[in-house]
Structure formats: structure tokens, C-alpha cells
Amino acid sequence: MITLTLKEAPTVPLEAELLSPDTIASLTIDEIRALPVHLGKRRRRVDDFFAVDGAPGDELEIRGDVGRVKWIGHGMTRGLVRIDGHAGMHLGSAMTGGAIEVSGNAGDWLGAEMSGGVIRVRGNAGGQVGAAYRGSLSGMTDGTILIDGSAGLEVGMRMKRGTILVGGPVRDFAGLQMKGGTIVLQSGAELRTGAWMNRGTIISLRPIPLLPTFSYAANYNPTFVRLYAKRLATLGYTLPYDERDGTYQRYTGDAAVPGRGEILVWQPHLM
Amino acid sequence: MTCTLGEVKNRADFIMYWGGNPAECHPRHFTKYTIMQKGKFVPEGRKGRTMVLVDIRETPSAKAADIFLQIRPGKDFEVATTLRALVKGQAVDPALVAETGLTVERLQDIVNRMKRARFGVIFFGMGVSMTRGKHMNSGAILNLTAEMNAFTKFVCMPMRGHGNVTGADVVLRWTTGYPFGIDLSRGYPRFNPGEFSTVDLLVRGDNDAALILGADPGATMPQPGIEHLARIPTIVLDPKVTHTSRLARVHITTAVTGVSAPGTSYRMDEVPLPLRPALASPYPTDEEVIRRIRHAVAAKPAWTPAPSAMMAFA
């Protein structure tokens, strides 16, 4: 495992798209130190900002507040990236495999357009989690993103497949123009959840405001939620599903499209 | 789904203003381009047009409206989304619609009028584009307009504010491919609103210098952004000493474009209009100043490696 310890905080954003297991796996430690990173418009070296230690392989650990370092893990296909601190924008974007763990927060565009792999953030995430870049027709097409804290706007925007789970509250437009996949909102959301969704499932464990273009369909306990809950349990997350505990109110929409997405809102039984 | 203003003047029999107050903010709009004009195909002028005003409060523009729809603040997205559904004959939830301040019946009536129109236009202002939802509010109206074309001719247009913001958009698009929020630090244009747009850069403090031309962020930005501008080297080019000038390192007074400096202004519908200076000015034009700065910068050692050595990605 290679460890990068932040020694010099970048004064402006640092773009470090080469910091991924795929790149470092085949390099010597000196080559890793010499990898280019971009501080604004200036090209610099990794070791201008990080002390580099360890043995090359496909595990990369980064220590320090790298909230200003963008594009870590971009396009990675394997291995592990562990960030002990905050991470910047575009973490794990376009990744197809491997795992990313963040002890702190992550910036906007976490896992944008990814198609495989797992990302876990213990802190908060920004906006556009697993989303499509501007103009692009699809966001993430597979993979799993787990966020313990809160998240920002447009979580899962235009996602096609895959799972996003957010422990804390999310802001507006979660599941915007969703095409498929699942978003689990353990603490609910602000406005316009599921706006213009086509397909896919949003599960909210708290009541959320809905658009007028969503219709109530039924109360029930879907089988797939039970399966999902079992899978999420192995990752340490709880999803209620038992009829004895409550039921899901199912809403379909968005009629504006018209889409056949669903929003399931958990309704615990009153004791 | 848009057009030049003459199409509105000559054809529009249904004109909606949403989230704007043209009577005060675009004072010649009604008389020059829309409801008051006798158009080639609307020779009866005002009588041949229906004007619908959609806003959160009754502004002086309401006096000119045939129908005033007062919606609750922050509900523009919900109303536009509901209209999209109604246009397609889809069901909506009446109770949730009522939370917008309007009823389903009222909105259905509007949809019926829109469908009966020969040529409908929606002008949308900053009440739409700058309130909660932002680009999604604008997107809702754009989509509604596109979908209306299955029934009748329909267009929409943003009500641009401030001098020649359309011109900046047009020129940036042809030179960089993007309208705003552009980054060139990797040697080629990249676009990402929220990452590279001005307010976000300033509030996060992501830049270490600023050159401000034809704008006054020191008056309009959130406080953290203003403080950042004051901290870093900031250069202002403006005919007047602005709020931003007062916290800048350098202020250069330049000639007023259109009065003393020539150029092209792009109207809100992207029609290019020549600016013919009428008065001389003792000050240099913005163009002269930028050229001189650029010349001086070009004389310094290049900071980017030769193009073939650069990696371009994302």
C-alpha cells in the first residue's frame, strides 16, 4: 500500500486524476512522487504536496484534509483508495471497479457516471452524487455509493442502475430524471424528490414532500425491499421491511414525463 | 424552442410572462415587441393577444395582464411540472397542486388556452432562473414549451438582464464551446457550473486572483465571496468606480461600450446589433486594456509545457 500524507495544503484546487490504483500499481515510489498534479494552471509534482511512503500495489491511502484535491480515483477499475480526511470533487467519477473509503466528507460529483465499484463516505457528501455530468444522458450505470452523513442537490440525477444510500438528509432533486436503480434516503429529503423520474425506485424512511405529479398507489411491503435490506445489512445499514413494523406508501410518477418511477415512503405502525 | 422577437411581434396571440416584471425591468418590451404591437399576422394588436402574468406578487406588470396567476414563492417548479403533466392529459394531485397557490382547474384552463393559441410564447425572468431550483425551473419551462409543439406553435425566451450578458454567452460559446462557468487552467475549455461558476469559486475561495470586467460582484455576491475578493489581488475594469473597485487592488477606468467604444451587442434573442460610439472618451476601451495586459503576460515565460507534453482528460 502507498500512503500519501498531505504536507502542503494547496492554495487553490489541486487536480490529481492520476491518483488511483490503476496508475500507481505499476510505478515505483519515485515515479509516484514525480506524477504530475495540477495546481490551478501550474503543473506540479505529487511530492510538492504529499509525503509518499510504502510499497506500490493497488492500495492507496491518503491522509489529511484533501477537500481541495479533485478527481482522486477517477476511472479506477480495481484496488482500494482510502482517504483519512475530507475528499474533494469528482472522487471516483467514472470508476468501474474497486473500492473507495472516506473517513470525512466528500465534495460534489462523488461517483459521477460510475459503472462499478463501491464508495463509502462516513461524513457528508456534496451534490450530484452518482449523477450525469451536464448535458449527459445518463449518470451512474452501476455500482454502490454509501454515505453516512448528508448529501446535497441532485443526488442520483439521471442514474441508470446501481444503489445510492444516504444516511443523513438530502437536499432538492434527489433522483432527478432517474432512469433506474435505487436511492435509499434514511433521513428523507427536502423538495422535489424524484422530479421527472422515468424509472427506478426511491425509498425514503421519513415522510417527504412530493410533487403534484406523483400519485398514491398503495400501501405494501415489496419483496425486493426485503432482499435489499439483507444486502445492506451486510454493509452495516438498516432498511425496515417487516410488516409488523410498518408498511411502505407507494407513489408513482412523474406524470410530467410521463414516467413509471416509484417512491416508497416508510410508514411505521403506531404503537 | 425559441425565436427572434419579431416572430412574437408578428404572430403571438398568447404571451406569458413568468417570474419577471417587464413593466419595470424591460420597460419597452410590451410596446416594442409584444402585446402592444400590431403584428403582420396580428393586425388588431392588443385585442388579438392574451397576456398571462405569473408571479409571486402583483407587480405593475399585472396591470397589463389579461390573467394574473399568483403563485406562492418557491413553487415555480411545481407549477411548470404540473402544466407539463396536464398538457399530456396526465393526472395530478389536486391537494398538492393547491399548495402552489393555484388550483388544477385554473391550470387546466391555462393549458386549454395555450393549446387553442396559434402561437404561444413564454418569457421567463429571474424570478424563475434565480429562485430555488434555478436551472431546473428554466428547464421546466423549456420542456413545457418543447412539448407544447405537439399541439401548436410554442416558443420561450429568457428575459435577460444586464448589458450584453447574451453577448458574453454567445462569444464564449463560439470560442470555448460553453456559455459560462468555464475553466481554462488545463489548457483547454472545460465547463461545470457549480465548480467553475463565479459565485461558487469566490465563496469557496478557489481562485487566487480576479479580473472583473463589466460586472460588480462586490455588490451582489454572498459575503464570503466578497471577503475573498478583498483578500486576493483583484483588478477591475469599469467606467465607474464600483463596489468591487473599492475592495480591488487595481481599478482601471475604461470607456463606456456603446457610448464611446464600438462593438456588437447581442439582444436577448441573440440578434447582433452594432454599437456605434457617439462620444469620445479620455479613457481607453476595455479591449485596449485587455490587449495591453495580454501583451505583457505573453512576454513572460510560459507556465504550461508544450502542448504535446500535456495530458488532456475529462
Next chain:
Amino acid sequence: MLRIAGGTVYDPANGIDGVVTDLCIADGRLVAEADLPAGARTIDASGTIVMPGGVDVHTHVAGGALNFARGLVPENQRVSRKFLHGVDRRAGLGGMTPTTFATGYLYAGMGWTTVNEAAVPILSARHTHEELHDIPIVDKTTLVLMGNNEFVLDLLEAGETERAKDVVAWLVWAAKAYGVKAVNPGGVEAWKWGKNANTLHAPIEGYKTVTPAQIIASLAAVVDDLKLPHPVHLHCNNLGVPGNFATTIETMNVLQGHRAHLAHLQFHAYGGDDWSTMRSESARVAEAFSANKNLTADAGAVLFGDAVTITADGPWQHLLYQLTGRKWGNLDVENETGCGIVPYVYKDRNLVNAVQWAVGLELLLLVDDPWRIFLTTDHPNGGCFWRYPEIIQMLMNAEFRKEQVRTLPDKARQRIVLEDLDREYTLTEVAIITSAGPARSLGLTRKGHLGVGADADVTIYPVNPDHGFLFSYPRYVIKGGAIVVEEGDLRHVTEGREFIVRPACDDAIEDYIRPLFEKVYTMSFANYPVEMERLRRPEVIPCDRR
């Protein structure tokens, strides 16, 4: 001053068909050997193929419609070729809607040195010229949209053809244009009420007698009377519609005797009754076209992959939007025209796209005379201009072409004739369809050839059996006598010129136009004509053809 020594020269306009000879250049022109000053640099061109620089007779590279398209597809721009900022060059993006500086670098990099921006509204011509100003290296011409201009339509309805001619002449000069374009005549006007004009001989929406046929015939006559160097450039009615070959052939009849250039003929050569029965009718179109010697055309070939359809044919684009359910942009221009934009992907698995792909190549192979049909993709509608070498490869190599056909779905192969065509283009014929022919059709007498007095726009290709590769990477590109590309690198960025015309016009027509303008437009009449200062290096070409 330059000597290109020992290259194999293809200069079909001067009957030179693969002759090893030297070319001499001085002061931006080809000169006789005796007139080459001492001390000229010599390029050793032995073992290379030397052709006049490419001339793109129909492309969309600048102006309101193209710029609108740029805004619609940021996701394409993200993955486009990047042009990095340098000491002598500007940053930019390639892709389907290249930025202006990149457009010049891309064309020059391929050895194309003159481009014809095929669709300019007068109202935004100033914008087009400003963008052309920012396209380096290549020379430019523009065509101004007239086929749905209400001043002209109203005059035709009133039978005032002489006045219509003066109005057209005045408008061409006001726009500082080079020629006249008509797109879906009558249809774009009808689109302003959400309709179209599908029948050549039916009056158009909002008019009692004027038909698309009348517009076509009248504009062709006007352009001939005004002696514009390039004939009326016509995008026929019913573009893209199965069965439209009949409209195309009828259009040729309507033009009886007058010159015309038929744009992107591929999109107008379909049979069948609907999408499921759509097939190629290139043979019938090619036959009728060949018989009508007053006509030239460009192929408008389709290539599989990404494209952005950008056309003044608004109603067609709305239909495409409804078919694809994806992005759509539209901008109607008061009194004049409009444009519609739909990003699109041509797929070889798609039956319709497969037929389209075949038809473009079929037309190029079935029309025997290369002086009459030219290589284009209606960029970016059918494919990007920087992919022209792929088409050249398929024209020159029948086996390679047939291999591509064999990968198509069987159903598609039954709808086309491409598999049965054995013709292979020679290098001479390639030089004609990419340079000499379009230059002649455009009436640019100093372009498209390498005789003494021609502009020194010369492209030097490596000899390569893989013809697509040959044409993708010229070894040298010379523009106006300056070496702009050398061994694949951009060496020198020059400024191109804009060719314009000033057709004869009764000045009094301005008194007719002004009050009408003030009534239906929304700006001051004084601001309508484009100022000469907006154009970079303008050159007026005389209207004295024929």
C-alpha cells in the same frame, strides 16, 4: 516563395493526371518556373501526392444555428478532441460542433483550405461573420437564406418578379454573402405556424398562390439573372422522408434550364412509404440528376456514429425530436428563416440509418461525372467533416466498402444497391470531388486547381495504400503560399479571407424595403446591413458569370 519538387501532381482542372512535376509558388500564388525568385525554399515532395487544397462546398461551421447547437451538447464537447492553448494558437474543442479556432485547425490539418458556410440568416449575418473572423487559415464563402424570406414570398405572390430580384440582390449585399440558399422552400415559413410544405405545387401556409415550386424556379432565375458565381443552392422539400425521391426529381423538373446546386442529395433519395419500408432510390435520383446537366450536387453522406443535425428545416427537426425523444433546439428568425437542432447517432443496426449510409456512397458511385457531385457530409448533419477521409477510402476501395456493407443487417442490405457497385474512384476523381469540382461550382476561379495564377492552396499527401489514412494526415498543407501544416504539426496560423459578391441592384429598392422592414422587423433599418469592417480580409468576386 516555395518550390514543391518532384511530387505526383493531380490537377484535373488543368488536365494533369498524376504527373511528376514541380510547382512554384510566390506571393501566395502558383507561378511559372521562370517567375520563381531565387532563394525559394524547396520541399522535397518525391513520393508524395500533390493536390489542390480541399474545398468544402456545404458545411455548417459558424453563426447562430451552429452556436445554438454548441450550447445543446456540452456532454459531446467534454469528450471532443482538445486543442491546447499555445504561444501561437488558441484553445478549443473539436467534436461535432467545433469551436471557431479549432475549426480552422481541423480543416487545415486535413488539407482543406476553403469552406462554404451554407446557411446564414441575414438578421444574424453579423454574428456569422464574427465567427468566421475567428476561424483561422481557411478562406470562406457564405450563402444567405432566401427560400422562406417573406419579402420575397410576398413579391412572388404579387407576381412582382423584377422587384423580387432587386430585393434578393440588396439582401445578398446587406448580408455580405456570396450566394443564395433556399431550404425547404415554403416549409420553414409554414413551420412558423407549426406546419410544413410537403407538396411542391400546393400553395404554402399563409399564402394563396405561391408554391414551393414557384419559389424554387423564381430564385433559380433570379440567381442566374444576377449572374452570381454560384447557382442557387437548394435543400429540397421533404428532406429525410421515405419516398422523397419523387420530390427531388420533380424539383429538377421545376428548375427547367436554370442552374442549381442540390445540397446533401443523400437525404433526398429515399423510396418506400414509411420508416419500415424505407429504401434507397439513389439509382433513379442519379439518373435524373445526370440527365439534368444544369445541376451540381453534394453528397451529404452519412457516417455511423455521433452527429448533430442542424438545419433550417424546422419542421423536419421537430419530427426527429418526436422520433428520438431526446434533445431539440429551434430558433425561428423573423421574416426570414429558422433552424432546428437535434443531436443524433447513426447506428449500423438501425435499418433507416443503414440505408442512409449506403445512399450517400451510392450517389457518389452512380453519378458518373465527378465534376457534378462533390464530397460532403452536410457537416455536422451526416457526420463530421474531419471524417471525410473515411468516405474517400470507401470510394477508392471497393472490397473494403463491400466488407462494410456485409456487416449491415440483412434487411438493410435488401434495401440498397451498394453491394453491387464495383466502381473505384481514382485519385484524379478524388481531387475533383474534393477540390476542383466544388471550386468550379462555387465559381472560385483561383481555387481548386494548381495552374499559374491559382491561389497557392496545396495539400501534399503521403502515398499510402490505405487511402483513408493517406487523406487523414497530409505531410504538408500550404495556404496562400504559407506552410501552415508540416509533418502533422500546425506550424503557422494565417488569416483566411472571405469572398463576397455585390450583385447589380436598383438602389431605389431600398426605399421599397425600408418601410416594410420597419413594419415587420424589430430593429432599426440602419443596423440591418452588415458593415464591411466586420469581415476579415473581404474580397469581392465579380458577378459576371456566363
